[in-house]
Amino acid sequence: MKVYKFFSYNFKIFKKGEKLFSIEHRGLNYGDGVYETLRVYDGRIFAFKEHMERLKKSLDVVKINFSLNERKIENEIANLLKLNRVKNCAVRIVITRGNGLGLPPPKGKPDISIMLVDIDKKIEEYQKRGIKAILIENPRLYDFSTRGAKTINFLPNVLGSIEFEKNGAQEGIFVTKEGFIAEGTTSNVFFVKDEILKTPSLEIGILAGITRKFILDIAQEQKIPFEEGFYKKEDLLSADEVFISSTTREIVPVIQIDDKKIGDRRAGSLTLSLLSAFKKKVLS
Numbered sequence: 067m068k069v070y071k072f073f074s075y076n077f078k079i080f081k082k083g084e085k086l087f088s089i090e091h092r093g094l095n096y097g098d099g100v101y102e103t104l105r106v107y108d109g110r111i112f113a114f115k116e117h118m119e120r121l122k123k124s125l126d127v128v129k130i131n132f133s134l135n136e137r138k139i140e141n142e143i144a145n146l147l148k149l150n151r152v153k154n155c156a157v158r159i160v161i162t163r164g165n166g167l168g169l170p171p172p173k174g175k176p177d178i179s180i181m182l183v184d185i186d187k188k189i190e191e192y193q194k195r196g197i198k199a200i201l202i203e204n205p206r207l208y209d210f211s212t213r214g215a216k217t218i219n220f221l222p223n224v225l226g227s228i229e230f231e232k233n234g235a236q237e238g239i240f241v242t243k244e245g246f247i248a249e250g251t252t253s254n255v256f257f258v259k260d261e262i263l264k265t266p267s268l269e270i271g272i273l274a275g276i277t278r279k280f281i282l283d284i285a286q287e288q289k290i291p292f293e294e295g296f297y298k299k300e301d302l303l304s305a306d307e308v309f310i311s312s313t314t315r316e317i318v319p320v321i322q323i324d325d326k327k328i329g330d331r332r333a334g335s336l337t338l339s340l341l342s343a344f345k346k347k348v349l350s
Contacts, residue, residue: 071149072150097217100125122134152182160180164177189316196332196333200233237250237320238251256308256311258305306329309333
């Protein structure tokens with residue numbers, strides 16, 4: 067993953083490699099912060115409002131007192147796109163509680179960093195031919211008080227990514243301690259059974275993905291029957307189609323989970339239809 071040369075820290079421009087953080091920084095020492103990843107298509111930020119709403123919710127959940135100036139953030143992203151001479155990329159916004167060791171945290175000043183990141187060139191290939199996923203049954207906990215927040219405490223996801231890479235897969239799907247399908251390490255999970263689109267309920271404690279929301283909106287617009295619920299791994303493994311969704315990967319078919327082939331091991335028709343509809347929405 068490439069981070070572009072110029073980035074923003076507290077709305078000042080820096081070059082990659084310049085020293086910024088104190089050794090007492092709370093992001094470094096406690097993972098005390100939240101983040102958002104956005105997508106830029108041909109210089110236009112997609113779903114900016116939705117991402118800012120979720121970022122505000124995350125800040126509220128973890129009690130970081132940071133007043134979001136959306137216009138200022140949007141202008142800073144535009145400035146970074148110009149400086150880095152890029153039109154298609156991801157944007158990562160990280161807000162932390164700032165500096166200061168100790169618990170409870172001292173009343174410091176939160177900080178914000180904004181950086182541009184390149185998009186994995188393999189995504190288009192994965193969208194065409196599909197990927198392999200594995201089930202991860204040493205589950206992350208879904209009853210944290212930070213439920214609903216997109217935090218930089220990402221260690222379970224990091225460990226999950228190491229596990230799926232070791233198994234020759236491209237994603238890992240968490241199973242909760244109760245045995246319910248939850249989400250991918252960096253994605254939401256959908257499957258199709260008997261022409262019904264299904265996805266795990268937010269009540270499980272999964273992140274409310276922005277792309278997930280758009281997919282459900284498309285399903286409603288196109289009168290595709292869908293439901294959100296509590297599903298066991300047997301439901302997923304017996305599905306006709308499976309796919310994952312995320313901001314950077316959009317919609318990617320899953321053609322194998324562990325050693326189980328999904329469907330005829332090709333991207334399913336409903337998956338491809340939703341991907342096509344999503345791409346049209348991006349450009350509209």
